[in-house]
Amino acid sequence: MIVFDSVTKAFGPKTILRGISFECPTGKSTVIIGPSGCGKSTTLKLLLRLIEADSGTVRLDDQDVGKLDRPGLDDFRRGIGIVFQSAALFDSLTVWENVGFPLIEGSKQSSTEIRRIADEKLEIVGLAGTGDLYPAELSGGMQKRVGFARAIVCNPAVMLYDEPTAGLDPVTSTVIEDLINTIRDTTGATGMVVTHQPTTIFRTADQIVMLHSGNVLATGSVDDFKNHADPAVRNFIEGRVDEVTTAK
Ligand SMILES: Nc1ncnc2c1ncn2[C@@H]1O[C@H](COP(=O)(O)OP(=O)(O)OP(=O)(O)O)[C@@H](O)[C@H]1O
Ligand SMILES: [Mg+2]
Numbered sequence: 001m002i003v004f005d006s007v008t009k010a011f012g013p014k015t016i017l018r019g020i021s022f023e024c025p026t027g028k029s030t031v032i033i034g035p036s037g038c039g040k041s042t043t044l045k046l047l048l049r050l051i052e053a054d055s056g057t058v059r060l061d062d063q064d065v066g067k068l069d070r071p072g073l074d075d076f077r078r079g080i081g082i083v084f085q086s087a088a089l090f091d092s093l094t095v096w097e098n099v100g101f102p103l104i105e106g107s108k109q110s111s112t113e114i115r116r117i118a119d120e121k122l123e124i125v126g127l128a129g130t131g132d133l134y135p136a137e138l139s140g141g142m143q144k145r146v147g148f149a150r151a152i153v154c155n156p157a158v159m160l161y162d163e164p165t166a167g168l169d170p171v172t173s174t175v176i177e178d179l180i181n182t183i184r185d186t187t188g189a190t191g192m193v194v195t196h197q198p199t200t201i202f203r204t205a206d207q208i209v210m211l212h213s214g215n216v217l218a219t220g221s222v223d224d225f226k227n228h229a230d231p232a233v234r235n236f237i238e239g240r241v242d243e244v245t246t247a248k
Contacts (some may be wrong), residue, residue, distance in 0.1 A: 001026045002047065002158065002190060007056035009042060016042055018214035019056065026061075029184050029191035029204050033237065034211035040194040043211075044160045047192070048080060049073060060158065081151035081189065085163045087143040089135040089150075095122065096131030099149045121149040124186055125179055141172040148179055152187060159189045165200045177203040198239040210236065 002024035009017040016039040024030035032040045045051045046058050049065050058065040060076070068076055089098045099118040103109060109117075119131055125145040135143055144164075151159065161180060165173040177200055184191055193204055201208060201222070208225050210218045210233060218225065218233045225237045234240075 001061065002030075002192065003057070003059040004043065004046075005057045005059070007043075007046060007058060008054045009039070009046065009051070010054055015214055017053075017211075020211065020214075020216050021056075022209045022216055022219055024190055024192055025207065026190050027184065027188045028206035029180065029193055030207045030209055031193045031195060031201050031205035032209050032211065033195065033201060034217070036196075038211045039214070040211060041162055044082075044162055044192060044194060047158075047160070048077060048082075078154055079157045081154070081156035081159045083147055083151050083159070083161045083164050085166050087135075087147035089143055089146055091135055093134075094131065095127070095133050095135065095138070095146055098135065098146055099131075099153055101150060102153050117153060118149070121153050122146075124152065124182065125149045141168070141175055144168075144172070144176060145179060148176075148183065152183060152189075155187065156189055159183060159187075159191045161191065161193045161195075163195060164193065165195060165197050170199070173197065173199060174203075176200075180204045196239075198237060201237055208237070 004020055004022050006019045006021055007017055008019050032043055034040055046053055047065060053066060063076065065076065096115055096118040099121055100114040103114045103117065122128055122131060125148045127142060127145050127149065130138065135146065138146065164180065165176050168176065180191065180193060181204060183189060195201060205222055208220060208222065209216060218228060218230065225233055228234050
């Protein structure tokens with residue numbers, strides 16, 4: 001499981017995280033919510049050690065992310081699949097080459113083997129048979145799914161999603177939410193999903209962690225949040241309040 005233990009982080013004079021602690025159980029999806037600028041994306045970057053915590057620890061099972069040496073960190077990162085808001089595919093590569101791209105560099109696998117793995121991942125995301133197409137031949141929603149296939153090509157134990165449904169129409173959002181659940185169920189990967197969208201919270205969360213003003217304001221299931229004593233928490237997940245924007 002992923003553990004954040006008393007993690008603090010400041011950027012210059014601006015303290016973003018004031019000692020946050022939470023756990024993301026293995027094989028479950030933890031949805032991170034909170035106002036814009038509260039540090040949601042920062043938690044994902046701390047897990048990847050793209051940025052370092054000022055104090056506290058971030059752990060995956062028995063590994064302290066802050067203590068990994070360079071080769072250890074490279075190995076650790078290979079075990080993490082990442083999906084951003086945009087699919088960020090290479091236009092000049094076919095769909096299967098995009099999916100297999102993380103395997104090509106430094107790989108001992110033949111291109112036939114990489115193609116086989118890419119096709120297997122395309123099938124998981126519901127895109128069987130599209131390997132020879134180019135990204136431009138796919139709809140935006142399909143391109144997003146190619147991004148998901150690429151994210152799981154190295155069989156990650158952890159999947160990170162940063163605003164995976166932002167800017168999508170409701171139908172495509174639903175497809176992506178289903179896919180997040182499919183990946184959890186078929187690969188057993190532990191998920192961290194950063195999102196603002198109530199549907200995405202409700203449809204993907206095994207657990208919700210709400211950050212606010214540098215602290216964990218609430219942790220629990222969707223039902224716990226819907227029945228939370230603090231109206232700010234209830235309103236926030238229902239999308240009923242304008243977002244309280246913290247200083248950027
Ligand atoms: N590398 C950095 N240097 C300086 N400030 C940063 C850096 N990364 C993030 N910040 C600041 O830290 C705060 C938290 O950023 P973060 O991206 O984690 O917010 P967020 O909760 O993901 O917000 P949003 O919902 O808008 O994506 C913001 O005020 C941001 O401007
Ligand atoms: Mg963010």
